[in-house]
Amino acid sequence: MIITDYFKNKKEKKIFEAELKTNGFALESIDYSGSALMGSRLFLCLIRGILIFFACFGTVGAAVSSFGLRYNVPFVAISILLISMFVAFIYYNSITFYLGYILFFIGFAATIALKYWYVNSGFQAFVNTLNQEYSLYFYLNSAREASEAITDRYTTVSVAMIFVAAFLSLLLNITISGYMNLVETFILTFPIVQIGLYIERRPSLIYIIMLLSVYISVAVLGRSGHYMTPAITGKKKNFRTFRSEKKKTKIHTHSYISDGLGMITTGAWSIVFCIVFIMLTSGIFYSNTDARHESNLLKNTTDEYIKAFVENGIYSFFDRYQSKGGLSQGQLGGVSSVRPDYTTDLIVTYNPANTDSLYLRAYIGTTYDNNVFSTSPYQLYDYNSAGIRSDMYSFPDHNPLLGGPAGKMNIVNVDADATYDYMPYYTESASARNLNEDGKPVIDVLYEPFEFSDTYTTDNPPSEDYRLFVYSTYLDIPPYLEETMKAITDEAGIDKYMSVIHVETDPEKRQAYFLEAAADLRRYFYENFSYTMAPGVTPYRQDFITYFLNEQRRGYCAHFAASSALILRSIGVPTRYVEGYMITFTNVIESEAIPGDTTDLLGDGLTPVFDNIQGVKVEVTDGSAHAWTEIYLDGYGWIPFDFTPPSSDNVILTDYSFGSLFAGLFMTRDDTQQSDDVPGDTNANTRPVFNGFKFSINGSFGFILLPLIFVLAGTAVLLVVHTYFPVILSSIKISAAVKKCDYNNALNIRYILFQKKVMKHYKLSTPLTPIEMYEFLKERLVSDNDTLNTMRICGQAIFSPQQISKDDYDICIKTIKQIEKKIGSDK
């Protein structure tokens, strides 16, 4: 820089001399003369530090707050402010430039050396949260999760934020202090904020305000060119001069490079504008556009890449892995989310006898331990002559409807797990497994259709031995879950059934209690838990059930099925965990109808739902894979009972045109809920229905009130300070001067206050000397000797080194006060 400056100066000197000779004159220097504050290097660096602080803190704060992570706000804010000031002052002069960078990197390295685990854990906490939220949002199969060495997230996230902000501040220092470039600043900050915004997680508005203020300030200041560090006296110029030597008419441009006051006023106006603007548009900002379900080429492509990145990291761009849905065979906890690919697993042909969901049972989970609901060792793993496992064949445990009217069902296994056969309730018999023309396994099943009811009676109750077997096998819960179960049963209000179940012997009454307890438990789940296909993975070494019931409180079918099985067991209800496929009536309606005689597939005694077709051919995809609970009813047998709440993701969107994106300004969505409560069947028609927009100022107004109060209060405080602070400060200075017997100085300060008052009242633009003041007042207000004398003494105090006496000072003060009083009443 020194060398380039030398050559630059030499060149400028040559140009100067040439101009002087040619024109007879030449511009020697150009300088600003005005408020020292405007051109103060310290002030300029200070303002730029504030801009960098806003950008850094706004960015990291927005990113972290959008995921709900807690951190030590004052500590982080102050740390980032100090770091921002430090980097801003790097550009103070050449010494700070070199020294600053060295110190910065030393500090950086020291932080890594001493606080590595805090930074690492904080960063991992953010990334883990991010992965979980993204998995949840995109219904991903799995999410990567790294271990956090220090689990105190409040501290680790704070440290990590400061660390990231420090690095960011260094870059922003270049784009703001160096170039005041909006595009570069935007590129550095906006993608980080987008991390949360992309999945509709909104940060606190304060961070948005900070960021937008910086963007506006940088845009305005960058274009003005008056943001650079002013000159060090005597060495460089405050103006940047360009000489267009190439043009015929040589134009010299002189641009004033630094304007501290302009910068600060621009920043202040930007903040005020942003606060007002964001308050007014907060309704839009917080509106729910349900972008998750938006589908277009650009978004889908972006989503695919993001999903792959979240699931598998950077390697996903080279080797993408797709997961399939289907049965988990009792394996719980290792999955963050389910992402079915909706390929056909089964093709089921039958004639529905009712509108209830059809459950095709495959896997039975008997015993729970260590996140696995394993199948019972009791089940015989032998196969009949058809190659089908005997425990699955014909519901050997019990078929309460045996002997009743039956229907036929043809099940083609297209792509489901071939280990299992998929049997409807209640299968009477099944044919041998054959292969169809496509080479897929197919079986024909004779079944007696199960229908949900409030009570269940049968002429074919299970045997006493079987009942004893059930009660000895299907009431077990692991000891480590007892406390959790107790708490949940207490919370759900079903602990009251425990005592009655233990003493009640009448099967009908016991059945009633079982069903009531189950219904209460389901209601409890509906009200306090939510369904999601991407609940997030169970943390390492935590129990699946405990984590779900105590912390997660959201999950998919396996969560609810496993939990409900164990909860009911804890109050004495025998249950099982079951996996298979569920065909809802919606699937039936959407399926292919098979023309023909309705009685072909449904025997006499059963009333088909559709009386003009033979049946339906349903393509069951992996999206229909399901888990549910079986409850043993005394005197009846096992019935399926579904505890899974309905999906809350099925939001029906109707009008989401571009204009409706701005509807949140003064309108909110008008959603109404529709619900059909069907016992046992989780496939209730419960979903919010979009009915358009309705006028409301809650969205925007709700956010306006508190910030508005804050802004008004702040403005009032500023006004008060602006008005009275100079007076207070002057009073302090006068008192100090009087104490030191420096009456000249004291009277000087007092005269300045008086002068300001006069100038303000009479709208004068130039200050008046004491004698001029007397002449001025003589014409308008007062012309006595006291005033003249006072002004003379004031003149002496201001201009003469001779000290005035205390008596003169007192007289002057008294006279000035009287004049001020008269001015106040002078209109």
Added chain:
Amino acid sequence: MQRDNIRYIVTYTIFIILFVLGAVFYKQPFFSVLVLLLFVLPIISIYITSRLKDKLIISAEFVQHSIVAGNKAEMTVSVDNPALFSFLNINLDYKAGILFYPNDIIGRLSLSAPLKRKNRVCFTYSTLYPGMFEIFIYNATVTDPLHLHTFMLNCDITLHLPVYPEKTDDEYPLYPEAFSDSEDDENVSLSLTKSMDIKEIRDYRPGDKLKDIHWKATARDINDTLLVKEYENSANRVIVLLPEFSQTGLNETVRTFYSYMNYLVDKNEIYKVVLFNGDAFDEYSVKEKDDVDNVLIQSYYMPVHVPPETALLAFKHYYGEDNEVIWITRNSVIRK
């Protein structure tokens, strides 16, 4: 709208399009907010600038009233902004030059005007040649903060600063005849304005010059009365200075012209100066120092050219043979 504005408008439009696409394709409310912001900002920016721009007060003045060539000239340009809004993009276009010389410098001053403040910029020029230093601020514009529109301001300021030549200690052997102090020779004239012939010898009156005392006659006077010589006074006979300003050696001509005028005034001479202005010429009487400065300044406004023949003939006809015409050109003073 200027070329710069178009560039920023294009950039601005690209930003809007990008955010609109973001809002449409990604359905992100934040993009909608940004789109709204980008629509609202220019309106506010241009509106506020248009409303408040007329409050700006632009003024300029030279610090000195005149300078001598070789010294520095200082000019202060002030922009007073009484509004509660900072103008960051004010441009003042100006031309600077010395009237005698054809080369002007065109400049542009770009500065800001913070709210409620007077912003002053001080230009310091080094001068080498004498002449009328002129600065003409002919154009003032203010651009809104987003640089989308440029407004013109009323500004037409012309400043003049006379640059006097350096004083020289030249001795001018410029009287056409040598003067003698001999009283015997009554034809000797001590002044170019006075005839050599003695009209009469009279009594001394207060105010008469010492050199006019006729000592011999006084010694001879029986009444011891002081006697002085009174010369024939040719009323039409005046000294006329004719500076010949041409591009060649203009600087030296002005310097000689000024020095000679001062020299004559120091010698208590009263004379006239004729300045040619195209085909016409103007005549100026010089009796004292102030007149010298005024004439010099007047000469600064004259075109630099060789007077045409017609003008010279008219000059000769007007002044006839009774006048002492002294031509001043470069470093020489010639009596013709």
